[in-house]
Amino acid sequence: MYAALWHILPGPIWLRVVTLTVLLAGVLVVCLTLVFPWLNSFINATEVTVKK
Amino acid sequence: MSNSGLRSERNRAPRPRLSALGVLGELLVTAGLFTFAFLGWQLWLNDIILGSAQRDQALMLSEKFLNAASPEKPGSATKVSVSPSPSSFDSGALGAGSSGAGSVGDAGMTAGHPGSAMTTAVAGSDQKFANVYIPRFGDDYVRTIAEGVDTGVALRSGIGHYPGTQMPGEIGNFALAAHRTTFGAPFNRMASLQLGDRIYVQTASGWYTYVFRSMEYVQPRDVAVTAPVPQRAGLAAQDRILTMTSCNPQLSAAERIVAYSVFDSWQSLTAGAPAPVRALAEGRN
Numbered sequence: 001m002y003a004a005l006w007h008i009l010p011g012p013i014w015l016r017v018v019t020l021t022v023l024l025a026g027v028l029v030v031c032l033t034l035v036f037p038w039l040n041s042f043i044n045a046t047e048v049t050v051k052k
Numbered sequence: 053m054s055n056s057g058l059r060s061e062r063n064r065a066p067r068p069r070l071s072a073l074g075v076l077g078e079l080l081v082t083a084g085l086f087t088f089a090f091l092g093w094q095l096w097l098n099d100i101i102l103g104s105a106q107r108d109q110a111l112m113l114s115e116k117f118l119n120a121a122s123p124e125k126p127g128s129a130t131k132v133s134v135s136p137s138p139s140s141f142d143s144g145a146l147g148a149g150s151s152g153a154g155s156v157g158d159a160g161m162t163a164g165h166p167g168s169a170m171t172t173a174v175a176g177s178d179q180k181f182a183n184v185y186i187p188r189f190g191d192d193y194v195r196t197i198a199e200g201v202d203t204g205v206a207l208r209s210g211i212g213h214y215p216g217t218q219m220p221g222e223i224g225n226f227a228l229a230a231h232r233t234t235f236g237a238p239f240n241r242m243a244s245l246q247l248g249d250r251i252y253v254q255t256a257s258g259w260y261t262y263v264f265r266s267m268e269y270v271q272p273r274d275v276a277v278t279a280p281v282p283q284r285a286g287l288a289a290q291d292r293i294l295t296m297t298s299c300n301p302q303l304s305a306a307e308r309i310v311a312y313s314v315f316d317s318w319q320s321l322t323a324g325a326p327a328p329v330r331a332l333a334e335g336r337n
Contacts, residue, residue, distance in 0.1 A: 001078040004070060031086070036093045040234075043094075047305035048239070048298045049201045049214070049229040050275045 094234055095303075102236035106210045110183045110194040114333050117183075117256050121321035170318045172219045172255040175199040178206055181213075182220060184228070185252040185329040188245055188264075192337050194329075195238045197253070201229045211238050214278050217295075220253045220260040221318055224280035224289040232298040232309070239298040242309055243267070251294060251313050252329050258320040262294040262313035269300055270308050277310045291315070 009016040175181035175198070182197040198206035199213050206212035211230040218224035230238035249264040270277055277297065280289035292315030300309035319326070325333040 001070065001075045028089070031089060032093060032097075036090055036098070039090060040094060040098075043234075047272075048207065048231050048308070049212075050270065050272060050277055050297055050308055050310075052273055052275055 099234065099237045099240075103238075106195055106236045106238065107192065109180075109209065110196045111332075111335055113180055113196055114183055114194070114254060115335060117254060117321060118334065120256060169257060169320060170221045170260075172221065172257045174219060175213075177215070178203060180209070181255060183254040183333075184211060185254065185332065186245075186249070187328050188249045189241045192332055194332060195230070195236075197228060207231060208235050210236070217278050218280065218289075218292075220255055220294075221257075221292060221315060223292055225278055225282060225293045225295050226253075227278040227295040227297070229297045232300070233303050239296060240302075242296065242298050242311055245311055250316075250326070250328065252326050253294070254321075254325070254333060256321075258318055258323075259326055260318050261316040261326060263316045264311060264313045266312050268310040268312070270310055272305065272308055274308070277308075282310075282312060 006016060006020075009019055011019075172181065177200050178198055180196040180198045183194050184197055185194045187193065196210040197213050198209055198211070199215060200206045201212035201214055207230060211228050214227040214229065217227035220226050232239050232242060245264045245267065247264065247266075251262040251264060253260040253262065268277065268283075276283045276285045277295055279285040279287075280293075281287040281291070282293060282295055294313040294315070296311040296313075297308050299305050300307040324330060331337045
């Protein structure tokens with residue numbers, strides 16, 4: 001899968017590394033700003049209280 | 053033509069075949085990295101980000117309170133103190149300050165201004181109505197208190213106030229809850245509270261100083277800790293208690309950690325913030 005991605009990418013090795021770094025940074029940004037907060041909203045937020 | 057032919061020739065040789073097992077393995081490795089990234093974000097990075105945002109929200113609320121209070125009102129620059137002073141606290145029961153706390157209310161009411169000015173109105177659900185400053189949690193520690201602990205809105209924005217419990221400075225129990233880990237973790241350092249630590253509550257009506265007395269660990273169903281007299285449901289209150297609850301142990305919901313503080317003094321917003329938190333409250337920190 002990742003090997004296939006490496007072969008699909010154009011250009012010399014340094015350009016592929018740069019492209020992959022940019023892609024990875026993009027994935028991280030999407031995770032941090034959208035995916036993780038969305039996942040977090042399913043986690044119970046009220047287990048710090050006493051209740052019957 | 054020859055160029056593209058060469059290229060496909062060159063690419064064909066080293067290209068590995070996509071096997072189902074290989075793809076599955078790579079997906080699992082990716083899922084593992086994703087999980088670790090999420091945990092790192094939830095347990096560490098997001099607490100820093102949210103903690104900072106919650107602090108900024110609290111400082112904005114403080115500015116709002118101070119701006120609203122800035123026109124000088126007659127008799128508003130008052131300070132009310134209770135005896136015995138917190139420095140004279142022994143390690144006895146919570147009720148030690150009862151006679152002093154009671155007399156403050158009476159003196160305040162008869163004198164007129166302090167008693168009535170000391171009251172904070174009950175807030176609507178999820179509405180932020182106060183800030184709490186706890187120097188033991190950090191020199192720049194301030195968080196909002198919003199009404200409610202059930203919807204999660206208040207607990208995501210800072211500290212929640214148990215509906216139905218008393219408001220700051222009232223005789224009875226001003227009961228709060230907040231996260232110890234995740235969601236900004238406002239009560240992360242709760243176990244570090246020491247006897248005599250000051251807890252400053254700021255509302256539109258003024259500053260309420262509480263003094264930490266004791267810690268308790270209870271079952272999640274032990275609702276009596278938020279009773280007007282903690283752990284003595286049905287008993288008529290004489291003291292002004294601040295109760296804080298959070299989860300225990302950290303990252304678990306098995307138990308609750310409970311911290312009790314007793315009311316020490318009140319002063320109006322125009323009298324200025326208590327010295328230890330003045331710079332922070334006025335945005336000069």
